[in-house]
Amino acid sequence: MMEYLKYIGQGLIVFGSLFLFLGALGIFRMPDFYNRLQAGTKASTLGAMSLILGVGFIQPEWMIKSLIIVVFIAVANPLSSHALGRSAYKNNLKPFMKKKMDAYEKVAEILPKEEDRL
Amino acid sequence: MEWYYLIAIVFISLALLLGFIRLIKGPTAADRVVALDTMSIIITAALALMALYFDRYIYVDVALIYGVLGFIGVIVVARYLERAL
Amino acid sequence: MSGKPSAISQWVYAFLLFFVVWYAFTTSLEWAELITGAIVAAILAFFTYKMSKGGMTIYSPLKLIYLVQYFFVFLFALIKANLDVAKRVISPSLPINPGIVEFKTQLTSEFAKMVLANSITLTPGTVTIDVIDDMFYVHWIDVETEDPEQAYMKVAEPFEKILLKIYG
Structure with a gap:
């Protein structure tokens, strides 16, 4: 039984590090900020989750703490990327588009600026 | 060293390198922050892997705290870019 | 409730x-x-x-079952999202067609909206940029439709129908 857990853990670690690499490759290759955000958030979230879960599988006593890190990453990572995306838009960073499709533009203009809201 | 550590370390170093290039190059501040965010997640995972390699449980706590602090840092920078701090 | x-x-x-x-x-x-x-x-x-x-x-038992169902739907979408991103990143021509779409949600609870926004961020090709009252603004890496109704069906529907059962 322990042997199988170990093999699952090793598989998860390799899979996770591969996705971490793909996430960073996305950060490197994508043409603009928003697409980098996409690649960076998704791939690195799954990569880190699966790698840390793999560590938990190899050392079963560490499972609880690695599960905490996994849950934390799953909750915190989309939050931080959402905050970054909105702040970049408010900071007048226009998304790169092949054909103009920007439903947020009209809203961002009428919204009160943050400094007025505070 | 077992084979999976080797593969994981190669991928993680390449990922950190690519993230670092974007961190230096990134045309705007937001690009740099998103690179930094991804790098901090990669380092969290790498710390967990280090805990396994050196067989030290305390490093897992280090990874947890690093993840929390990285998250807070990114949120703070995002709010700052939004001119809300 | x-x-x-x-x-x-x-x-x-x-x-x-x-x-x-x-x-x-x-x-x-x-x-x-x-x-x-x-x-x-x-x-x-x-x-x-x-x-x-x-x-x-x-914590009624029925809602716990829906939570478990939500977890599996989410996990499946997460893996699909990553394979999708990986495919785009690796292919030399970078097949992307990004844009920002909007749609309306039926959820009322703030917490449920947060869960939905997080799930959208982690699923194929979409990042939530902003949530204002009940409108979601989503950056989509490969826009298939600009119409809010259809965008809703494609992006949010599978999660929201479960969240509606849990948070009502």
Whole structure:
């Protein structure tokens, strides 16, 4: 039984590090900020989750703490990327588009600026 | 060293390198922050892997705290870019 | 949600939340640790129980089943999203067609909206940029449709139909 857990853990670690690499490759290759955000958030979230879960599988006593890190990453990572995306838009960073499709533009203009809201 | 550590370390170093290039190059501040965010997640995972390699449980706590602090840092920078701090 | 929950159920909810967090950070089964955690959680819950809106009402067995179902739907979407991103990143021509679309949600609870926004961020090709009242603004890496109705069907529908059952 322990042997199988170990093999699952090793598989998860390799899979996770591969996705971490793909996430960073996305950060490197994508043409603009928003697409980098996409690649960076998704791939690195799954990569880190699966790698840390793999560590938990190899050392079963560490499972609880690695599960905490996994849950934390799953909750915190989309939050931080959402905050970054909105702040970049408010900071007048226009998304790169092949054909103009920007439903947020009209809203961002009428919204009160943050400094007025505070 | 077992084979999976080797593969994981190669991928993680390449990922950190690519993230670092974007961190230096990134045309705007937001690009740099998103690179930094991804790098901090990669380092969290790498710390967990280090805990396994050196067989030290305390490093897992280090990874947890690093993840929390990285998250807070990114949120703070995002709010700052939004001119809300 | 059926009426306002009683103070006891709100307190129990807050207590369980704090106690689980305590256990998560200590991860030890020693009696001293558990008792200290219980006391701290009880005191904190006394100060904060008014903030929990639903109390224990979210823990009906049926809702737990939906939560599990949500988890699996989410996990499947997460893996699909990553394979999708990986495919785009690796292919030399970078097949992307990005844009920002909007759609309307039927959810009313703020927490449920947060869960939906997070799920959208982690699923294929979409990042939530902003949520204003009940409008979601989503950056989509490969826009298939600009119409809010159809965008809703493609991006949010599978999650929202489960969340509606849980948070009503």
